[in-house]
Amino acid sequence: MPAEPLIAVVDDDAGMRISLDGLIRSLGYRAAVFCAAEVFLESPEGRRAACVISDIEMPGGMDGITLAAKLLAASPDCPVILISAFVDERVCAAAERVGAFALIRKPFLGEALIDAIEEALAKKSE
Numbered sequence: 001m002p003a004e005p006l007i008a009v010v011d012d013d014a015g016m017r018i019s020l021d022g023l024i025r026s027l028g029y030r031a032a033v034f035c036a037a038e039v040f041l042e043s044p045e046g047r048r049a050a051c052v053i054s055d056i057e058m059p060g061g062m063d064g065i066t067l068a069a070k071l072l073a074a075s076p077d078c079p080v081i082l083i084s085a086f087v088d089e090r091v092c093a094a095a096e097r098v099g100a101f102a103l104i105r106k107p108f109l110g111e112a113l114i115d116a117i118e119e120a121l122a123k124k125s126e
Contacts (some may be wrong), residue, residue, distance in 0.1 A: 003066065005121055006030045006049050007031050007032075007038060007053065008046055008047050009034065009050045009054075011033075013055070017034075017097055018033075021114075029031070032046070032049065038061055041070065041071075049078060051080075051081065052081070054081070056086070066095045072098060077124060079120035081100070082104070101123075102119075
């Protein structure tokens with residue numbers, strides 16, 4: 001029996017990581033959480049992710065847009081869902097330019113993220 005997909009969460013906010021970890025696991029998926037984009041990129045778990053959820057604004061290091069660009073250049077079939085409290089036309093254009101699967105504004109309802117995860121995984125398996 002194949003293992004459930006691994007969903008990676010990259011966010012500098014510990015509370016958000018804990019919350020998303022619980023949400024993902026409640027859906028029956030495996031979760032791996034990372035406090036920074038650089039930590040994610042260096043992790044073997046990061047390379048096994050079926051889907052990545054990343055905050056855009058992460059102070060002191062690589063932002064989510066740059067992470068998405070690097071990840072999608074290396075693994076174009078791994079959907080990236082970006083989340084941010086600061087969504088404007090510039091951010092929307094950047095997310096689209098790098099090929100993010102979805103951009104969700106914080107705060108968001110869990111259903112919005114659940115829908116994005118399930119759509120991303122369904123599209124990946126097509």
